[in-house]
Amino acid sequence: VTPQVRAIIDKLNVTLMKISKTDSIESLIQQITVKSAAAGGIYTWLDNTLKFHTVYLEVQPKQIALDVANEELSRAQQAFSKILARVQILEDCLTEENLKMQRALAEKDDAVRTKERLARQIDLAERLVDGLASSRIIWTKRVETFKNDLETLLGDVLLASTFISYTGYFSRSYRINFVNKWRSAIATTKVCHQ
Incomplete structure (x- = not known):
């Protein structure tokens, strides 16, 4: 209009x-x-x-x-x-934050699994060390014994090989007599034996 x-x-x-x-x-x-x-x-x-x-x-x-x-x-x-x-x-930010949270949770789960695995390994190691600690005393004594045996090893081998080589056909009294003579001979050479 x-x-x-x-x-x-x-x-x-x-x-x-x-x-x-x-x-x-x-x-x-x-x-x-x-x-x-x-x-x-x-x-x-x-x-x-x-x-x-x-x-x-x-x-x-x-x-x-x-x-x-x-x-x-x-x-x-x-x-x-x-x-x-x-x-x-x-929503985009929420999606991104959810992804970050999922990654963080996955990392946390990995860390927890790693912690548990390491805790088991530490426990096993401690048990092994404790077990070995009790064996340490035994091994220390054996090492000392081996050191002592090592000092007399040459004389013992010399005496044993001589005995086997030369006394096989003789009677017991002759054998004992030979062993005593050989021991005194080895003692003059400063070779240790038992």
Whole structure:
């Protein structure tokens, strides 16, 4: 509707109110059309304009409300898209943090398994050391015995080999006599024996 038509409608508003009070506008238009077709056309136009104005008065607030609602919808959609973008960023961060947490938990589990494995190894090592510590005394005594035996080993081997080589056919008394002589001979050479 142009501003000129609105001005005309506003001027005619009082007239329209009076006309709207008329019960039967169609009968009025028919009566006028019988007398003048042009005047009937004008009244028909005026009736249609009145109907348009009535509809416009109902539709205009709805159109304004629709425009306001569309603007609010546009702002809400923009805010919603910003919120969705923020949610997507937060979900990406959450996914990344979940991956970091899973990696950290895997590292922790590896560390716990390594700790348990090392604890078992330490326990076994301590048991071995404790077991060897009790054997240490025995081995120390044996080492001392071996050192002593090593000092007399040459003389003992010499005496034993001589005995086996030379006394096989003799009687026991001769053998004892030979062994005593050989021991005294070995003693003069400073070779230790038992």
